[in-house]
Amino acid sequence: MISDFFFPQPGGVESHIYQLSTKLIDRGHKVIIITHAYSGRTGVRYLTNGLKVYHVPFFVIYRETTFPTVFSFFPIFRNIIIREQIEIVHGHASLSSLCHEAILHARTMGLRTVFTDHSLFGFADVASILTNKLLKFTLSDVDHVICVSHTCKENTVLRASLDPLMVSVIPNAVVAENFRPLGYPNVYQDSSVTSPIDVRPPPPQHLGPHDTITIVVISRLFYNKGTDLLIAAIPRILASHPNVRFIIAGSGPKAIDLEQMLERNVLQDRVELLGPVRHEEVRDVMVRGHIYLHPSLTEAFGTVIVEAASCGLYVVCTRVGGIPEVLPNHMTEFAKPEEDDIVLATGRAIAALRANKIRTERFHELVRSMYSWTDVAERTERVYDGISGVLSEEEFYGYHAPGGWSATRGRAGVQSFALIDRLKRYYGCGIWAGKLFCLCVIIDYLLFVFLEIWSPRANIDIARNWPKKVTAPAVEKLTFETEVPIRKRSNRQREKNWES
Structure with a gap:
């Protein structure tokens, strides 16, 4: 999960990310959160349920939004992704610079991406026009989009010229x-x-x-x-x-x-x-x-x-x-x-x-x-399964999508990682903007190749995962015969650790 907006700042997006992450952890997933540093919070923090938060020190310009640099975030982002062995990058909020940059870098690294839109924007004022063009740039190469209401879905589809089939509606919830x-x-x-x-x-x-x-x-x-x-x-x-x-x-x-x-x-x-x-x-x-x-x-x-x-x-x-x-x-x-x-x-x-x-x-x-946040987590998990190929096209969309397999998108709603296909999608974003977007993607790809050579993956330590909870059914299956050897084995391991 990545966004500029997270605790300790209060708000709906912040609460949504936290609650969704904890429920996904309860369902057996590994979740980390990347956000910018706040006053007194820099580095890595652990929250309830083993939720790890990376507070990256970046310059904040307005309403807790970081200064957009496009490429300077890539080295530390790649390091975190490799360390934590991340498979899906889920960005939140249209006004989050970290979210847009992370989706671009994740696609360059060959990762599946999801974007959740929490806001409504207009179409006439200058700020909305620039925001909508930035959103079109990001969502041209995203696997799936989630909106918190049907009105939000209509707004996002129009702003980013999306296929409505690749946009799901999953509302917020409360505890x-x-x-x-x-x-x-x-x-x-x-x-x-x-x-x-x-x-x-x-x-x-x-x-x-x-x-x-x-x-x-x-x-x-x-x-x-x-x-x-x-x-x-x-x-x-x-x-x-x-x-x-x-x-x-x-x-x-x-x-x-x-x-x-x-x-x-x-x-x-x-x-x-x-x-x-x-x-x-x-x-x-x-x-x-x-x-x-x-x-x-x-x-x-x-x-x-x-x-x-x-x-x-x-x-x-x-x-x-x-x-x-x-x-x-x-x-x-x-x-x-x-x-x-x-x-x-x-x-x-x-x-x-x-x-x-x-x-x-x-x-x-x-x-x-x-x-219920549990229901929200289940529906979000289904989106992850759909873009990862766990669910078939008919299971994910409810019917066979028109067009089926294509050269640029692969399966309907799932984007291809090939660089030429990505450039085709970005080129259609506008006469001038399309060329600028393609240039950004090419530079991002060259930077990725340079980082792979300059900082090989073998030199990056893999972070240890937080111990998962033992579910009630698993505890019930333990009998006395299986429990005693486990206890003895753990005692022997403790003795070895103590000797070492």
Whole structure:
């Protein structure tokens, strides 16, 4: 797994990479993560479950994105790949420079590659045009693409001119046990509860006409997250509903504008600003509220609204991007990305809660049944099997793909490693861009040949793998007869190690 965005920075992409990696490790795979160095984190770190993270020291330019150099990352990337005996490189996020460079280098080294897109982009502004051209360069030579929603898939297919057959939709998920409502039994620690069917949600909370309703907002305070809409809507919502207060957590360049609005309207006693919070603290903030407000202007999925619903909050969100695909209608109140409509939608949500029309205490079990990282890992594993040849074309795609085997792609959806075929694919990216992309690939290939001669693979030490867990069925198969020799053998080995 490779991306510029990973812990300790909080966020949806960061959480996605970590949760997916740990579940793949549980399924018997070896997973490492490559990201750039953060303040106080450089070198190799081990996380839970033996997950190894390489923090590569590279210059960061904007929003934790490294400076794109194209080729300077290749030597250390090749060293890590050979040391860890990697077979598949999985990049995340369109704005990650490390991700794009790693996919290019991995294809040059003859490795299978997968790309996951977590964002939506436009087609008209300069930044989107440049990003889309970069994405087209990377995805011209990738084996498979994963998107977190169907809207994200449509956006990515159009931006990178992809065959929809080679794009899968695998949504994000949440760890439901980490986002339990107040009063909900902890079924993972209570041994008396044998199955989720035995769990009964807490009794419904009835709100009176004068009870205080708390609206929670947890978001990065950036323009695309709708912070300007939030700033404009808060005074109007509080003026219309005297028994309503806000809790806002997050940081970003719009935090100053938010503080100025509170000063201007004298709302400090009704709006609590928490600043940045760690991901493990999100649940503690959410359970203090009744409504979660998400005024985003663009969103491919919106994991935070799933976390809010799992905590028993009624969600008010904008109908943009992939958000309408995330939760059922009875758990959400949708609004247009406009100030007036957000105020009206929030008013409807407040009225529905005061009338006790919404059974929010049932939301947790619904979210738990809909979203699971184990399911995401299984579906991602199927993608790996498909591009590696473990699954046949009919098994992977569900039917025989039109065109079948071709000279440039090999099996449908799986790219050929031949340099001439790669150049053909890059050459079709544009009149001028195609020639530039081909030049980059040729230089990358020559650099790879030079590295193979200058630093032979035989001189690179192979890293020892983290010991795998012994599964329950394997433990049950051990009998007393097989257990004793194993114990004796391990004791003799310890004696030999001690003598040496």
